[in-house]
Amino acid sequence: MLTTGPQSQLHFKKKNDNDNRLRNIQGDDPSLRFNRTATSTQSIDDPCILTIQGNQYNMTAWAKAHPGGSAILQRFHNQDATEAFYATGHSQGAIDMLQDFLIIDDDDDEEEEEVKHKNTEKEKEISSTTDKTILSTKTITTKPKSRLARIRTKLFTKEDPIGIHKYAGLFCLFHFAFRYLQTWFGDPSAGFGTRQGLGSSPLPLLCLIPHTLLSLSSLLFHTVPRERIVGRPMIWQEFRAHNIIFGIRSILATLAAWTAIRFPQTRTLVTCFSCGVVLLSMYLANMATEQLRDNSLESTTATMPYWEGCSVKTQRHIKIFYALCQFMATMACCITWNPAWPLVCLFPIQIASLLMTLVRKGLLSTKGYHLAYGLSLCLPFLTILRTTIAQPKEVGLKSVLARRGFQEDLIYTVPVQRGDWIKVAGGLLDIPDFYVGNAKATGRGYGWYIQRLKATVDLAHEQSGGEKVLLLGHSAGGWLARAAMADGIWCEENGIQTCDRVRCLVTMGAIHKEPIDAASCVTRGALKNTNAMYPGAFLKDSGIGYVSIGGAAIVGDNTKDQESKTDADELYSNRGEGSASRVAFNSYEAVCGKGNVIGDGVVPFDWSQLDGSRKIKLDGVLHSINEAGTTIPTDRWYGSEAIIDSWLPSVLDEAGLSQAKAKGFDPFAGLQEWASNLMVESSSRRAAIRNVGALVVLCTGSAFFSTSKATAMYENAPVADSSVIRFPSGVSIQDFRPGDGEAAAEGKRVNIQWSLKRSNGYSVDSSTNNNSVPFIFVIGAKDGTRAIAGYATGLDEGIRGLRVGGIRRIVIPPSLAYVEGLRDNSPGPIPPDFGPRQRIQRVMNMIKDDIPGESFLLDVKLTRVQ
Structure with a gap:
């Protein structure tokens, strides 16, 4: 009697429980779709017997598992497949696997053993690494193959x-x-x-x-x-x-x-x-x-x-x-x-x-x-x-502020993203207040936002050494910031007042009035109750400044033949949203009950103005930071490069950050004059503010409408005039954070982390860009050392007295900065109006004259003194 090998017998005799699972599913019920499993039946209905090297192999029970499919095996049924088998380049494992399907005669044990022995010898001969292997009646020349060669062949x-x-x-x-x-x-x-x-x-x-x-x-x-x-x-x-x-x-x-x-x-x-x-x-x-x-x-x-x-x-x-x-x-x-x-x-x-x-x-x-x-x-x-x-760094408010001298490495972000606004739905559990339009800002709908805002302000206050924050609220973040400031008690348990934490509140495109039709208010009474409990500039008498900024770019118009046209129409039309006026009409109507008013395209201007605050109207300014549904920034929102100078001076003045002119060198000189004169050129404005430090928190939101992602940031605390020191050489220093270690002095070998910027805030280079490798030099080193040729002269003078762990800004005039430092990743700046670092080479042969209004900001952190 002829039978197949052990594995083939196993497939014929043993059935897996999953073999017929597919056939047990009636019809094509979608609910059962994921309950299906792959069939494990490897056999085919028709016999499939191949001859290889004179031996017969019954592949019927395994044909469906063949990597090349069962059809190619059936093509060689009752035929000699020797040449095709070896031409395919099967591995040794595949050759050994044939033994499981070898047809043998069970009636003659001795003959069976002899066949097995002969077959094994033949297979060894075939798979050996000799130069010639006998295949049936043909001779095929083969060469030994490495594992890599076999993989490549496959x-x-x-x-x-x-x-x-x-x-x-x-x-x-x-x-x-x-x-x-x-x-x-x-x-x-x-x-x-x-x-x-x-x-x-x-x-x-x-x-x-x-x-x-x-x-x-x-x-x-x-x-x-x-x-x-x-x-x-x-x-x-x-x-x-x-x-x-x-x-x-x-x-x-x-x-x-x-x-x-x-x-x-x-x-x-x-x-x-x-x-x-x-x-x-x-x-x-x-x-x-x-x-x-x-x-x-x-x-x-x-x-x-x-x-x-x-x-x-x-x-x-x-x-x-x-x-x-x-x-x-x-x-x-x-x-x-x-x-x-x-x-x-x-x-x-x-x-x-x-x-x-x-x-x-x-x-x-x-x-x-x-x-x-x-x-x-x-x-x-x-x-x-x-x-x-993601908001591109180059166009975000953080970058815009940094280019005006704010300390970028002291900026933090409130952990609020777009997806977090789904938590507003938690207001549904405020029974019955939510359903009768009497919800509270501190309830389940908005309470989570207020908690995060206050926690972030506390963090900024602590890390800045006790400075007050300048609170910027965009969109829903504006009225929610008012709710967080509450009645002036920031933390009743610790006896902390709001005026101990907040210097000034600035709102941009925020809604400060509830809709005329109270039933249409999406805050379900939260805004109404905030206005009732803390109306207008509620804490102004406690020393907190208030500024409300609104855009006046688009007049709402929902008529078919619109009479009013704005330059924003093309922007909206390009985004596939129809006319700007029609989009604005629908938004304004939802907010104030009237669509034919002027605003920033989302919030009506009158609704963005807070009673008792310093009010600013910005013509042509739109509500959103990005074009709708994209990460493409507009240049016409409140915090864009082209708009920020229209309101930032007034904000600094309201916050009390305008500095009085001091004797001698004053990095804040001209700020007060600049802040009061909004017609000064933009470059002059930036120059005046370049050294202002302010702890800033930006809170933004989209509770009413889909706007930009939530962002928050902080800046370093203002530096007192008395702390600014000017040396005869023209170098000045400002300590942002005192250190507590050994002080840098003449002859000491020091390690610093550094960040170099132009006076307009544009970054030149930093140690972070050089894998955070510290710059090392000897203070007061003479000619012939790497140090004297590798860094700005102003650094040698400005680093003295700084203790390990301290952070200092060194303001360096061009004549003390144009050196060959960047050739070896040392801190040395580029001249005015130069962009990429590689252009620094053009400076090396220039006359090193001071340029009016230009200086370089070198922020250093002392990490080691030897």
Whole structure:
């Protein structure tokens, strides 16, 4: 009697409980979709017996698990497959595996042992590293192969002779790595869109061509089986078709999003195009399934094979995650805000094919596939999260303030993001106040925000050494800041008054009046109660300043033929939002009950003015920091570079930060005059404020409308005039924080961390940019040492007396700063009107004359004295 080997017998005799699971599911009930599991039946109905090296092997019980599919095995049924088997380059493990399917005669034990012995000798002869191996009646010359050579043979096949697929794949791997790093650490649009406010460029589009070739060139491989391989995740024809369709979908969506930013007037059109591409891809995927699916009860995701020992519960959780990712990728392709979104969703699609290929070649396990694929699905979430909450540093309020002399390294952020505003829904639990329009600002709807604001103010107060803060509130953050300041008691338990913490409250585009129709107030009474308990500039008598700033850019108009036109209409129209006046009308009407008034496009101007405060009207200023739904900043919001000088002088004056002129050198000279004269040139304004230090907290919100992300920041405390010291050389010093260690003195070897800026606040360089390597020099070193040629002369003079741990600003005139320091990463500044660091070389041969109004700010922290 003829039988098969032990493993083959096991497959015929033993059935897994999951073999017929698919067939037990009636119909195609979506609720049972994730309960499905992959079939484990490896046998086929028709016999499949192959002859290799004169021996017969019964592959019937294992045919569906063959990496090349069962069809290729059935092609050699009752035929000699010796040459084809060895031409494929099977591994030694595959050769050894044949023993499990060897057909033997059980009636003759001696003959069986002899056959086994002969077969083993033949297999050893075949797999040996001799120069010649006898195969049937032919002689095939072989050479020993290293492990690396075998891997290369597996991956680089004859079906791609000129390497289109493999070289496109290598490019795509490096390209994905480059773009991901861009989105995480640089440009949120990965160079395809905003480029941090610089605008889109057509060059990155060329990089999409290899991705297209990678997907389409997969059709070159004709050995991809039609049926799904049992037991392991490998490519089959239906999957390949879906992979091409959805890959092209992401590429076209990236192109559409780029077009929307490059040509803003086409945003509506390209959004429709993207949605059409998504719908078309679904239709094509369904057509591919109808044509290529071998088993109607299977699904590309729901019946994906999993590793041995993976429970049904775990499989269900993984499938739900995969389905969620597919849904999010579809949504990302519909959105034209950022080209990086559909681009990063392309990575899991194309990497899945590579992972399945590695599984097919025996280079990756089933568990390894799911781990790697799951990780690839997580990466787009990180990118989308980063681009959603990131505000380009170059255009943010933090950077704008830093360019006016505020200490950037003492800026903190209140932990409030857009997603946190969902907590406003907690007001639903304030029964019955929320439902009768009598909610409190400290209740469950807004209490969390007030707690965070107060905690941040306390932190800033403590870390600044007890200074009061300048509180800036944008949008809903304005009236919520008033609620946090309350009746003047900041912390009743510790007897702390609000005036001990807050110097001045500044609101920008904030709503200070409840709607005429109280029933339409979205705060459900919180704003009304705040106004009733703490009306207007409630704490002005306790020494707290108040400034309310409102924009007057757009008149609301909801008529079909609008009479009023503004220069903001083009901006709104380019964003696909219709006219600015119509958008503003709807917003104003929700706030004050009237739509045909003037405001910043979101808040009516009259509603932004707080009774008893210093009121400022800004013509042409819009409410939001970014263009709607994007990370592209406008230059017309309250904190933009072009607008801030219109209100900052008044704020400093109200906060009492304008300094009186002192004897001798005064870094604050002219501030009071500058603050009172708003017609002075912008450069003069910046020069006057460049050395002002102020502890600032910005609290912003979007409780009423979707606006910019919440941000908060602090600046160093003001430096008293008495603490400014001017040396005869022209160098002056200001101590921001005293140290408590050894003092720097003549002959001491010191280590410093440093940050160098021009007088207008633009950063030149810092030790942080040089991997935080400290600058080391000997104080008072003479000619011939590295120190005298490597750093600004003003540093040698200004560092003396500073103790370890202390932070000091050294103001250096150009004549003491133009040295060759930057050639070896030492602190030496660039001249006026110079930008990139590399231009510093042009300074070396210039006459080192002082330039009126120019100086350099060198902030140093002493870390060690020897």
